[in-house]
Amino acid sequence: MTKIYQHSGTHLFLLFWKASHAVMRYDQAGINNAGFSSLTDFAVLEVLLHKGSLPVNTIGEKVLLTSGSITTAVDRLERKGLVKREKSELDRRVVLVHLSESGRELITKAFAEHAANLDQLFEVFNDEERAQFAKLCRKLGGYAEKMTQ
Template identity: 70%
Template sequence: MPKIYQHSGSHLFLLFWKASHGVMRYDHKSIAKQGFASLSDFAVLEVLLHKGALPVNTIGEKVLLTSGSITTAVQRMEKKGYVRRERSEGDARVVLVHLTELGREVIVDAFAAHAANLDTLFSEFSEKERTQFADLMRKLGRRSQALTE
């Protein structure tokens, strides 16, 4: 019979699962307070704010959306006047998505408020604990990736 540890893999996963669901509920509520009905809309604008103009498929990879979902999100943001699509000057096959001035205004304010909300969430951790948490999340991510390749 296998030895059962207080912090077995199944117990750690359950703790992680419950915490991640709670964090995601908090995150969605924070984003909704900024006027976004969808996490994907916020994520598209946020990645463009921080990375600049990108091809649609690259945005999808960065915000973990399928090809169809990212196309729909970009179209939604385009209708609102937050983004515009243009063919790349270097490669006409590539369509780049750019923030408009309106989109920049919307996401700069929304991101600042959302970042402050996330700082409130993580204020439970000391600076040392934040560093440990970041290190452990990276380590867990690398391990799970290695085991699924």
């Protein structure tokens, strides 16, 4: 059996993987407590809250969903009365997704709780560590993206 050396690529990946799963479980619990059954529903509403009305495919790109998955998610949110689809006034071929009033109320409250939960989680880092963490994440993500092109 091959030994995994401390600070090797394999060791660092395992640390990152375990930490990311723990953070996602923490985040998912908060999202569930805010009344959402899925991260997808929360993410779609959050994008609309912060970016405004968008075409379905653009929302999918922003929340990392395929065209089929984002269509299903928007259909589900529309049935719940949280979003509405309307043709763009500028280009009638484009269908924009808007937050409904009830969707805006729900995501505004839920996002405030979500942000507070994440601020609490990252209190484990001081300001310098936060800046270093952000820099290292951007560096690793950019390098991994470059390596897959």
